[in-house]
Amino acid sequence: MSSEDYKVDYAEITRVYRTLRGDVLVDIPHDFYRKAAEYIASLEKAGEEASSSNRELLHTAQTQIREARKLLNQIWEFRTRKLALFAVSQRKSEPSGQKGLSAEEEEFLAHMISAVREHENASLHTGQLPRDTTSTVTPPPLSSTAITVAEERRAEESEDEAPKGVKLHAPKLVMVRFVENVPKFATEFGEFDVKKEDVAFLPEAYSRVLVDRKVAVRIDGN
Numbered sequence: 001m002s003s004e005d006y007k008v009d010y011a012e013i014t015r016v017y018r019t020l021r022g023d024v025l026v027d028i029p030h031d032f033y034r035k036a037a038e039y040i041a042s043l044e045k046a047g048e049e050a051s052s053s054n055r056e057l058l059h060t061a062q063t064q065i066r067e068a069r070k071l072l073n074q075i076w077e078f079r080t081r082k083l084a085l086f087a088v089s090q091r092k093s094e095p096s097g098q099k100g101l102s103a104e105e106e107e108f109l110a111h112m113i114s115a116v117r118e119h120e121n122a123s124l125h126t127g128q129l130p131r132d133t134t135s136t137v138t139p140p141p142l143s144s145t146a147i148t149v150a151e152e153r154r155a156e157e158s159e160d161e162a163p164k165g166v167k168l169h170a171p172k173l174v175m176v177r178f179v180e181n182v183p184k185f186a187t188e189f190g191e192f193d194v195k196k197e198d199v200a201f202l203p204e205a206y207s208r209v210l211v212d213r214k215v216a217v218r219i220d221g222n
Contacts, residue, residue: 006029006031007035007039008032008035008036008038008039009039010039010064010067013036013039013071013075014071014201016028016075017071017074017075018201020074020078025079025082025083025100026100027099027100027101028079028102030101030102030103031102031103032102033072033076033102033103033104034102034103036068039068040065040068040069043061043064043065043068044061044065046061047061047062047065063199066198067198067199067200070192070200079105080105080108083101083105083108083109083112084112086109087109087112087113087115087116090113091113091116091117091120174201174202174203174204174207174218175199175200175201175218175219176199176200176207176210176216176217176218176219177197177198177216177217178195178196178197178198178199178200178210178215178216179196179197179214179215179217180196180214180215180216181194181195181196182194182210182215182216185206199219
């Protein structure tokens with residue numbers, strides 16, 4: 001498929017989202033993020049045009065924009081983490097064109113490999129930082145909800161742990177609607193920052209915890 005023929009809509013964003021799993025970084029089109037930005041811009045334009053004449057169309061556009069941005073953020077977080085790990089493994093290799101990445105990811109990976117090499121040299125060889133990096137960055141603490149949900153998820157995974165050498169399948173995703181505001185929480189698909197009436201796809205184990213706590217309901221018919 002040529003770049004001109006490739007289109008990104010909500011279905012395509014959802015398809016790419018569902019490829020996020022394990023240690024696999026599935027190929028995405030070179031212009032995925034650019035086409036995704038064009039799609040969201042088209043929704044914003046449709047919403048502006050409908051703002052005074054069709055409130056239902058406006059609401060639909062706003063919902064699609066919100067959900068598409070959430071999925072895109074989770075896609076970006078997952079793939080960026082994998083690229084950072086890949087940069088560490090490739091620090092001693094000769095530069096080569098890595099296929100299956102977006103244009104933005106290609107540039108990020110090249111910079112990341114260079115940064116990893118500098119970091120390794122400063123840490124293990126010269127003992128000197130290549131530049132002024134003396135400032136300390138303290139990561140923000142996870143909310144209690146994030147910690148609790150993550151711990152319950154890990155506990156369930158440990159009960160169903162597959163034998164070594166067995167490839168795990170991608171987790172089943174469940175669509176839920178939140179009926180209460182929920183503090184931000186983390187999953188292997190990234191962080192979720194949701195409000196009441198938001199709709200999201202979640203791994204089944206997380207959705208079960210949230211439904212049991214009566215802060216979300218399943219809307220997939222089960």
